[in-house]
Amino acid sequence: MATRACQRDRVRRRAVFGAGLLALASLLGCTEPRRLPPPVLPEIAALSRPVRYEEEVRPVLEARCVVCHACYDAPCQLQLSSREGAERGASKLLVYDGARLRESAPTRLFVDAPDAAAWRTKGFFPVSKGTGTQEPSRWRDSLMVEMLALGRALPLPSGERLPTSVDLDINRDLSCPAPGNFGDYASRHPFGGMPYATAPLSTRELRLLASWVAQGLPGSDAKALPPTAHEQVRTWEAFLNGESLKERIAARYLYEHWFLAHLYFENLPVGPFFRVVRSSTAPGETVREIATRRPYDDPGSEPFWYRLRPIETSIVHKTHIVYRLGPDRLARLRALFLESDWDPTRLPGYAPEEAANPFVAFDQIPARSRYQYLLDDAQYFVMTFIRGPVCHGQIAVDVIQDHFFVAFLDPDYDLSVREPTLLAEARPLLDLPAEHGSNLLPGQVWLGYSRKQAHYLNLRERYYAAADPDGLGPSLAWIWDGEGSNPNALLTVFRHYDNATVLRGFQGGTPKTAWIIDYPIFERIYYDLVAGFDVFGNVSHQAATRLYMDHLRMQSENNFLAFLPRERRKPIRASWYVGATRQPEYLIADRLRSLQRGTQVPFDTQDVVAELLVEIEAHNSAVAGPPDRLNGCRGKRCSGLEPPSAVETQLRGIAGGRGLFAAPLPEVSLLVVRGAGHGGSDLVYSMIHNRAHTNVAHMLRESARLVPAEDTLSILPGHVGSYPNFAFVVEAAELPAFVAEVRALGSGTGFSSLVARYGLRRTDARF
Incomplete structure (x- = not known):
């Protein structure tokens, strides 16, 4: 977990450079040293007709508001991704509170309170105050309209750098003024109007939202589901609510792995989307979701049913982690969980020591079924680690490198799958921090967890050594190849400081590190970072989650190292942990244990990490996707490729490059190349800055572990990431000059001129 100082340094750097788009904006500013007279707000002419939410209001909110106000990190918890969120209003309580000593009450929209009145009892105050008529009445009593009008009254200079008083620190103290305190706020923060730190709303947009507020936030009737969707909802709810013991256990396992998903039907790929929930009402009745902190918490003594609940909020990329449902999926799940050979005798309980440990709760389900289920949609599950319950991602992503590849151990070579006794013996060693709830004190249990990791890895190594008496070690056959058809077999992860992206295939050039995940690692990462993580937990719970993930990262890396020549493993690992090789986890708990075994992978070069990645990609060539044409194509897959386009030829001058030029x-960054596509269309690329670290083994002082000279730049076609930080717009004819200026950034100068010439700042009217 990065310190606030590190985060401030990072975000301040974005602000100075004119970067940091809407995702980094916050509702209200830091305290300023002097108070000015309240600005005069513009008059807003009311609309004389009813405002239509779906057709008029929602598009404005989605274009200008929800990118900041749609997630747990919505400033002041004001969520504008739905009418209900606007009606709920704002709160001075923080979801992300790094100093919280006790867990806080959850405040999940649509889950933890039924209506605005109930939210008022939980500390939320209104930001809208309308008469319910078509004529505004004292619209300035509405905080939301006042904030928007302030942004219109005092706009920031168009296309210019932000003034230093406009702070973009995502962890700064928020003002969150209650109704009646707007005048004081505006005096202190004259540039704190909405949308924050961007171009103001147009007159039409402001008039529309003000009229919507004045009319009492009218919504629209719930959209009726298409008949085909109704039929499929019935099919899936019937599947999830089977009566046999096997069906009930399987349904619980699926629910705990789907609770974060946006489910959709394969014949309706653009929606509607659904969440699977536990409801006190049976299929066919209105869903009444049972609110629990975690998906494996006790739902109570009354009967409940698994239901598909339509998602009513605007869709935003960060939380849109999709999972497809269809006939083939249903058949696959039946084969894995209902038709496989197991004969359950009991239902899992909800006591924390059982429910929080999937190896105990679901020990009756064959490990092969569980692991194959995770592999089938590996990208989805890795996305849940990376883009899941922590919108800031300070727990999930501070623990990983900025760029690495992921592959998986084949079930036929994973001894936790092949040898049931391994998991049976390991079960008490694989418990997770969430067993202790959201008020965990790490000092009470952390030493015990480290010891358990050491015992488990010793046990695991004994099994692998016994299965390989000649010490030959792994071969490429040990790497899951997706059965020749599943593109989830190879993944790329990019960390973007406090959020991350998961892509299929190996992309972006050769990274420093890679993971090979086996079943115990896969399941534990999920239950540590997703099912067991409570964003409303105390700081110790968050720290314990992060520290446990250190073990899982190192174990994944060690699995990869086991495929390298024996004599190269320790020095390569040490190069990944400069400054951290004396840590107990490195030396004892997660030390390399495969040194007595060799490798069956032949090597011809000294760059064995890059060579192994090429071999893994070739082993998975049927599912690896197209070769990376920009960042340095690897291996035989590159032969016979079409000649690069003119744009690709230019971008290759910086794509995949390493050095100080990438550091600023x-x-x-989005790169729009104007007129370079077919028929004069624009081409869009994502420029991804991968920051190099001496190690990622510490929770604090990340800035002290950065190595700018080793930073790399990956360029990929299309949009990558939930939160682009900046945008460059370049005419096709100017691309060579743009590339040359980027390369010249290594001299320590030139970024301001690069932005001035090609940048699209957040204050630009086109933004």
Whole structure:
């Protein structure tokens, strides 16, 4: 977990460079040293007709508001991704509170309170105050309209750098003024109007939202589901609510792995989307979701049913982690969980020591079924680690490198799958921090967890050594190849400081590290970072989650190292952990244990990490996707490729490059090349700045572990990431000059001129 100082340094750098788009904006500013007279707000002419939410209001909110106000990190918890969120209003309580000593009450929209009145009892105050008529009445009593009008009254200079008083620190103290305190706020923060730190709303947009507020936030009737969707909802709810013991256990396992998903039907790929929930009402009745902190918490003594609940909010990329449902999926799940050979005798309980440990709760389900289920949609599950319950991602992503590849151990070579006694013996060693709830004190249990990791890895190594008496070690056959058809077999992860992206295939050039995940690692990462993580937990719970993930990262890396020549493993690992090789986890708990075994992978070069990645990609060539044409194509897959386009030829001058030139760039920048596509269309690329670290083994002082000279730049076609930090717009004819200027950034100068010439700032009217 990065310190606030590190985060401030990072975000301040984005602000100075004019970077940091809407995702980094916050509702209200830091305290300023002097108070000015309240600005005069513009008059807003009311609309004389009813405002239509779906057709008029929602598009404005989605274009200008929800990118900041749609997630747990919505400033002041004001969520504008639905009418209900606007009606709920704002709160001075923080979801992300790094100093919280006790867990806080959850405040999940649509889950933890039924209506605005109930939210008022939980500390939320209104930001809208309308008469319910078509004529505004004292619209300035509405905080939302006042904030929007302030942005219109005092706009920031169009296309210019932000003034230093406009702070973009995502962890700064928020003002969150209650109704009646707007005048004081505006005096202190004259540039704190909405949308924050961007171009103001147009007159039409402001008039529309003000009229919507004045009319009492009218919504629209719930959209009726298409008949085909109704039929499929019935099919899936019937599947999830089977009566046999086997069906009930399987349904619980699926629910605990789907609770974060946006489910959709394969014949309706653009929606509607659904969440699977536990409801006190049976299929066919209105869903009444049972609110629990975690998906495996006790739902109570009354009967419940698994239901598909339509998602009513605007869709935003960060939380849109999709999972497809269809006839083939249903048949696959039946084969894995209902038709496989197991004969359950009991239902899993909800006591924390059982429910929080999937190896105990679901020990009756064959490990092969569980692991194959995770592999089938590996990208989805890795996305849940990376883009899941922590919108800031300070727990899930501070623990990983900025760029690495992921592959998986084949079930036929994973001894936790092949040898049931391994998991049976390991079960008490694989418990997770969430067993202790959301008020965990790490000092009470952390030493015990480290010891258990050491015991488990010793046990695991004994099994692998016994299965390989000649010490030959792994071969490429040990790497899951997706059965020749599943593109989830190879993944790329990019970390963008406090969020991350998961892509299929190996992309972006050769990274420093890679993971090979086996079943115990896969399941534990999920239950540590997703099912067991409570964003409303105390700081110790968050720290314990992060520290446990250190073990899982190192174990995944060690699995990869086991495929390298024996004599190269320790020095390569040490190069990944400069400054951290004396840590107990490195030396004892997660030390390399495969040194007595060799490798069956032949090597011809000294760059064995890059060579192994090429071999893994070739082994998975049927599912690896197209070769990376920009960042340095690897291996035989590159032969016979079509000649690069003119744009690709230019971008290759910086794509995949390493050095100081990358250091000034934001984490993710959109690059729009005007007129370079077919028929004069624009081409869009993502420029991804991968920051090099001496190690990622510490929770604090990340800035002290950065190595800018080793930073790399990956360029990929299309949009990558949930939160692009900046945008460059370049005419096709100017692309060579743009590339040359980027390369010249290594001299320590030139970024301001690069932005001035090609940048699209957040204050630009086109933004």
